Amino acid sequence: MSIDTTERYRRALETRDVELALSAFAPDAVVHSPLTSRVRFSGHEELRPLLEVAYSHLRDVRFHTDTGDGPTRVVVYTARIGGEEIEEAAVLKLGDDGLIAEVTLFVRPLPGLVALMDAFGPDIARRNGRTFAARLLAVAAKPLLAMVRAGDRRAVPLAGPR
Structure with missing residues (x-):
């Protein structure tokens, strides 16, 4: 049963099928954000907009x-x-019914994580009716993304092996 659930989870992301994704989650499932421990999404009502935002931004999923x-x-x-590559690990905890009860997400590298914050944050805030927060997040993430990208391209290679 767990293979069927993870297969639905995978196929949903690859095809951007929100309904298929929700069919893999328990009705009261919880998703923990990769950005902060202060944000979590609970139940299908909160997961649907999260999945819609994610599926609208992620490309070339493998x-x-x-x-x-x-x-x-x-x-x-x-x-x-956007222009960044990411790698995401999702730790899925399945309930007795075989559906996903809890997910904890981990994203690397840092430029990809910040690009995710830049894309998802404003969209999720907007969908939750928080227009001021959406504008604030859109503005606040830009300098951080520029700084992280510059550091990744210029500073990080200086510290690596020769």
């Missing part, structure tokens, strides 16, 4: 790992968001 034992699975994929 899953490369699906592993786990019992009620815990880990799926990992690469994708693009």
Whole structure:
């Protein structure tokens, strides 16, 4: 049953099918943000806009790992968001019914994570009727994204092996 659930989760992201994704989640499922421990999305009502935003921004999704034992699975994929590559690991905890009860997301590298924040934050705030927060997030993320991109291109290679 867990393979069927992770297969639906994977296929939903690859095809941007929100309904298919929701069919893999328990009605009261919880998703923990990769950006902060202060944000989590609970239940289908909160997951739907999150999935719609995610599916509108992620491109070139390619899953490369699906592993786990019992009620815990880990799926990992690469994708693009804007001009940045990301790799996301999702730790899926399955309930007794085999559906996803809880997901904790991890995203790397830092430029990809900040690009995700830049794209998702304003869109999610807007969908939740928080227009001022959406404008604030859109403005606040731009300098951080520029700084992280510059550091990744110029400073990080200086610290690496020769």
